[in-house]
Amino acid sequence: MGQLLKIVVFSLCVVCGFAGYTTFGLPLIIPEAPPVEEKLTGEITMDQYIALGKKIFEGKGTCTLCHNSLGRAPLLEQVAQVAPERLKDPRYKGKATTTEEYIHESMVEPSAYVVAGFGKKGTNDTVSPMPNISKGAIGLSDVEIGAVIAFLQDVGGTEVTVALPSGDAGAGSTEEEPAEIKVAENAKEAFSKFGCDTCHMHPLIEEGGDMGPDLGKVGATAGTRKEGYSAERFIRESIVNPNAVIAEGFDADTMPDDFATQMTVSELDMIINAILGNESS
Amino acid sequence: MLLTLKRAFRYRGAAAIVAILVAISPLFVYAALNFGSSSLYGMVSATPAYAEEAAQAEAPAQEEGQDGAVEAEDPNMWKPLPAPKLETKDYPIVAGINSRLAVWFAAQLHLFFAAFVLGVPIFVWVIEFIGVVTKDPRYDNMAHEFMKVSMTGFSLAASFGGLLSILLVVLYPGFMQYMVGVFGKVMVIYALMFFAESFFVYTYYYGWDKMAEGGLKKLHLFLGLGLNSSGMVLMVLSNSWASFMMAPSGIDDAGVFLGDSWAAIAGHLWNPLNLHRFIANIAYGGSLTAAYAAFKFLTTDSKEDRAHYDWMGYTSFVIAMVGLLPLPFAGYWLTKEVYDYSQQMGITLMGGVFAxxxxxxxxLIGAIFLSANYYLWCSLGRAEASKRFYYMIQPLGVVIVIAFLMWFTPHTLIMTSKELTQIGDAHHPLLGYFGVMAAKNTAVNTLILSTFLSFQLFRRANIRPTGDGFWAQYGTTIQVALYIAAETNIISLGIWSYFIPANVRIGLSVPQVSSTAVVLILSTIIDTLIFKKSADIGEFKWGHMPIRSQYTLFMLAVSFTWLMGLMGYCRSAIRQHWHVYTVLRDNSVNAFTPTLPFAAWMVTAIVLVFMALVFFMFWMPILAAKKKEAKKSKVAGGDLHGVIGATAGE
Amino acid sequence: MKILKPILIIAVGYLLLKVGIPFVGSKLHPGTWPVVPTSVLKMYMFFVVAGTLLFSTFSEDGYAGIVGPVADIYTNPKKGLLRFVSIMIVGSLGAYVAYQYVKPTFDAPVELRSIHPAPPSTVKMWGKSYSLQTLKNPLRADKANFAKNVEEGGIVFFQNCFFCHGDRMLGKGPFYQGFNPMPANFVDVGTIAQLTESFVFWRIGTGGPGLPSEATPWLSAMPIWHHLLSEEQIWKVILFLYDYTGHSPRVTAAQAH
Structure with a gap:
């Protein structure tokens, strides 16, 4: 038994020596925690929130339609950096005090501050052509607006101050969004639903933009614009394939080209009729 | 007379049947894997020409189906699913135990015992075979004793295997469901192979004394072959799950099993893993039986027994070394294939957390080499005449220590800011050369050569070439020349490789290894030729070993076990947070990568439990032997002088 | 006195490591005194001592020669003073080691860097996502313009990288001494020679801040080059690095396909 005990003690010393050397003799590297997977349990990390904001910025929010290098609207990469200066600008009319509030305000109340040169024509940069993105066609939820702010703050290289959405609201509301859309019942609703009012003017639109041709006027000339095309056919083509004919003074690639898959037949008809002037308010 | 003939015929016939069964057993596996697939149907049923035409017309439909053609039509039937996206709530917590550690514990213990009982029969069979060829009963006795020692190991391996599978099913049901979806068929075959393994292991062991002569002995050898074959199949099948988890194959991007079990088995890392484990099992089995012999050596009072167990320990030690020497190269191959499979995994392995x-x-390997050499140096003490070699041990020791220091010099040196200023560079101008592969290859080849030289010195200890034969006169000189040439080649290639581009440099390890291999093989052959014309000088005493040399054998066994546990952690942890790499993510709370000290203490705990069980395993045959001892007269031991000559022939 | 021999061997080994290696090193790199870092020295000495003890005690004579005197000191009733002194020496040695280990120091903590950490599977630059597993240098296939691309890569190198990595790519540019970790030495076989081009692309593109935490991104001074260079420029400079140093990039199975 004496030998056995010695052997046991010897072996114990050897293995503990190995483990001790590992613990005290080698530098300790703590491996990184596994990367967080997207939409794990409704919880969301700031990185994912920022990524969501980027997705909305480029996709659903349609922001890049105008905020791009073509100069239709100011670039937003630096907006978080310049926000403090904007707030001090005498032309600023809003109530925001922080960068986060400023960006939020410019999204839901765009005219609070209009960057010089980007205002609606004839308003001397007091009215912004940008729609309220929490309403209408774009209709971002608070969570989504928060995501876009987070993204803009991140892109601008400033601290992200947006609070993360609470678990359920985060991923959920963006996914459920299609359920809220219902088929427009009249032309006015259709204009609003598809965001035509963002760029176009029309008698049915209360406050239209001037990024695209005035739809109240195109009805009169539509029949003569393209050979062999009736006015209705021309307008239909201009909606489903906007780049087919570009009106003078406007840019190509501005109007979304996916209306063919977005609109129902009745909505398309209502819009065409309204443009042709067949339907009045 | 007739009866004897009849019996012999019966047994010869049985031997032939077993032989045929063993030979075609891979076919069974193949057939089972392809059971249900159209290719086999085509093979079994002679297809008439018109049917072939019809089949060609329907070819697209068949393309789609293979295995699942019938199932796909019926939505209620099971079909392979994509890898599930598991969530934390999919991992049950049972009785508050930590799932990760529980599975780790069971898996490692299973692997320890499985490696042991897979390794031992390999060399038991070889030793038995040598015994049959040389007609020396000592070999047979020793093989039998090895088998006796490992018998408890079979049931322990199976018990821990059962525990492991139960734990996996209970604690990781989502993962197991997916694995079963891919490997279901293979798992059933695996389970069935256990019947074959059990059949062979019991008939082989319990039939040992009954089947000792003539044709029966041949049958016994066939049974041993069957034992090893079925063990081998078991190992490669379970290896396929491990290699699939590291480098999945036979599935599409979403993890859907494509229906070909063979493709899932034969993944990118399967064969490297098979080879590595096969060699390591032999080394491991050898080191554990050496520890058993050392234990018996230390606890016995009888001089004869001591001589017997000294010889047994020495033989086990040689087996362990035979396994150990090629092991680094098998390891390099595995690592290279890991790199080839995924750079990310390769760098995680070699450059990142696991550096x-x-x-x-x-x-650890250095410690094993040092212990091995020490054992061989102590072995010189068995022969009085060996004193003439003593002067060589010190230089040999110095060479081994220097080679070893070179070998473990890290590529990244940890230095304080003061040292960094003194050195003036992140790379040390001298030690920096030791950190790269070129130096390590040189060092490891030198280590192996030195160890082999120690071994040869021992074998020569008691022997002096006599007569005027060519080999007796010049053999030793040629051997010395071989050593010098090989070492010069290894070192100059090592130095040269610093001056050439990387793609050429990697190729240089081949001539380095070849130099070592050539010395190992040629020198052994020359030894045999020399021993033919040689005489003993002085006395050779088995059992004349100091106690500290036996502790070296424990050191070897314990280091081997611990190292195996450590590398098991490494192999498993480089998957990081994946159950099946890039396919099935581990989303349990335990999906982190443990730190090295954490793993080290975990391995230590497992090794301690294992050691306790090994003492139990070694104690079992002693317990059984105690009753018999009274009846039986001593057969073991016997005249062991001059056995060295017999061992030399190996 | 047989015990003196191993002690002498250990002492010689210690001197070689402590003075010999720095001395040779100082001839190779004049102006420095490249000591063996303490962390490595400890391990070296452990095995020097262990190895020396092993090859001194394999024979019975050797064993008795070393254990004998030690046992004598600790058991011989006549050597009480010597026993007292030797116990004091061993005890003080232990106390000294323990004191060295725990005493407060003003040295910056040793920070461990993994020089070539595992790359992420994908990396995002210029708003695009790159899979590092399969990414290849698009310019390498363009054999016709190879020389031109290499030359342009050289221009990129000397306009941007040279200041730290040096004109001979040895990591010894004009500013190299200001950095810890020091700029990478591309001629060394341990850097780009053992890496794939996609890895180098990732390292240049995301710079120091793009490193994972085991590689201490807070220490590296490497800029985030994808903010300053174009994708094409980075691929060109990679061509230049391999061409100039004569190394060829590692190619993995996934990239070879």
Missing amino acids: WLFILQAV
């Missing part, structure tokens, strides 16, 4: 694990590994 220091390989320094630890180098230290």
Whole structure:
């Protein structure tokens, strides 16, 4: 038994020596925690929130339609950096005090501050052509607006101050969004639903933009614009394939080209009729 | 007379049947894997020409189906699913135990015992075979004793295997469901192979004394072959799950099993893993039986027994070394294939979190080499005449220590800011050369050569060439020349490789290894030729070994076990947070990568439990032998003088 | 006195490591005194001592020669003073080691860097996502313009990288001494020679801040080059690095296909 005990003690010393050397003799590297997977349990990390904001910025929010290098609207990469200066600008009319509030305000109340040169024509940069993105066609939820702010703050290289959405609201509301859309019942609703009012003017639109041709006027000339095309056919083509004919003074690639898959037949008809002037308010 | 003939015929016939069964057993596996697939149907049923035409017309439909053609039509039937997206709530917590550690514990213990009982029968069979060829009963007795020692190991391996599978099913049901979806068929075959393994292991062991002569002995050898074949099949099948988890194959991007079990088995890392484990099992089995012999050596009072167990320990030690020497190269192959499979995994393994694990590994292997050499040096003490070699041990020791220091010098040196200023560079102008592969290859080849030289010195200890034969006169000189040439080649290639581009440099390890291999093989052959014309000088005493040399054998066994546990952690942890790499993510709370010290203490705990069980395993045959001892007269031991001559023939 | 021999061997080994290696090193790199870092020295000495003890005690004579005197000191009733002194020496040695280990120091903590950490599977630059597993240098296939691309890569190198990595790519540019970790030495076989081009692309593109935490991104001074260079420029400079140093990039199975 004496030998056995010695052997046991010897072996114990050897293995503990190995483990001790590992613990005290080698530098300790703590491996990184596994990367967080997207939409794990409704919880969301700031990185994912920022990524969501980027997705909305480029996709659903349609922001890049105008905020791009073509100069239709100011670039937003630096907006978080310049926000403090904007707030001090005498032309600023809003109530925001922080960068986060400023960006939020410019999204839901765009005219609070209009960057010089980007205002609606004839308003001397007091009215912004940008729609309220929490309403209408774009209709971002608070969570989504928060995501876009987070993204803009991140892109601008400033601290992200947006609070993360609470678990359920985060991923959920963006996914459920299609359920809220219902088929427009009249032309006015259709204009609003598809965001035509963002760029176009029309008698049915209360406050239209001037990024695209005035739809109240195109009805009169539509029949003569393209050979062999009736006015209705021309307008239909201009909606489903906007780049087919570009009106003078406007840019190509501005109007979304996916209306063919977005609109129902009745909505398309209502819009065409309204443009042709067949339907009045 | 007639009866004897009849019996012999019966047994010869049985031997032939077993032989045929063993030979075609891979076919069974193949057939089972392809059961249900159209290719086999085509093979079994002679297809008439018109049917073939019809089949060609329907070819697209068949393309789609293979295995699942019938199932796909019926939505209620099971079909392979994509890898599930598991969530934390999919991992049950049972009785508050930590799932990760529980599975780790069971898996490692299962692997320890499985490696042991897979390794031992390999060399038991070889030793038995040598015994039959040389007609020396000592070999047979020793083989039998090895088998006796490992018998408890079979049931322990199976018990821990059962525990492991139960734990996996209970604690990781989502993962197991997916694995079963891919490997269901293979798992059933695996389970069935256990019947074959059990059949062979019991008939082989319990039939040993009954089947000792003539044709029966041949049958016994066939049974041993069957034992090893079925063990081998078991090992490669379970390896396929491990290699699939690291480098999945036979599935599409979403993890849907494509229906070909063979493709899932034969993944990118399967064969490297098979080879590595096969060699390591032999080394491991050898080191554990050596520890058993050392234990018996230390606890016995009888001089004869001591001589017997000294010889047994020495033989086990040689077996362990035979396994150990090629092991680094099998390891290099596995690592290279890991790199080839995924650079990310390769760098995680060698450059990232686990970089220091390989320094630890180098230290452990160095310790094993040092112990091995020490055992061989102590072995010189068995022969009085060996004193003439003593002067060589010190230089040999110095060479081994220097080679070893080179080997474990890390690529990244930890230095304080003061040292960094003194050195003036992140790379040390001298030690920096030791950190790269070129130096390590040179060092490890030198280590192996030195160890082999120690071994040869021992074999020569008691022998002096006599007569005027060519080999007796010039053999030793040629051997010395071989050593010098090989070592010069290894070192100059090592130095040269610093001056050439990387793609050429990697190729240089081949001539380095070849130099070592050539010395190992040629020198052994020359030894045999020399021993033919040689005489004993002085006395050779088995059992004349100091106690500290036996502790060296324990050191070997314990280091081997610990190292195996450590590398098991490494192999498993480089998957990081994946159950099946890139396919099935581990989303349990335990999906982190443990730190090295955490793993080290975990391995230590497992090794301690294992050691306790090994003592139990070694104690079992002693318990059984106690009753018999009274009846039986001593057969073991016997005249062991001059056995060295017999061993030399190996 | 047989015990003196191993002690002498250990002492020589210690001197070689402590003075010999720095001395040779100082001839190779004049102006420095490249000591063996303490962390490595400890391990070296452990095995020097262990190895020396092993090859000194394999024979019975050797064993008795070393264990004998030690046992004598600790058991011989006549050597009480010597026993007292030797116990004091061993005890003080232990106390000294323990004191060295725990005493407060003003040295910056040793920070461990993994020089070549595992790359992420994908990396995002210029708003695009790159899979590092399969990414290849698009310019390498363009054999016709190879020389031109290499030359342009050289221009990129000397306009941007040279200041730290040096004109001979040895990591010894004009500013190299200001950095810890020091700029990478591309001629060394341990850097780009053992890496794939996609890895180098990732390292240049995301710079120091793009490193994972085991590689201490807070220490590296490497800029985030994808903010300053174009994708094409980075691929060109990679061509230049391999061409100039004569190394060829590692190619993995996934990239070879």
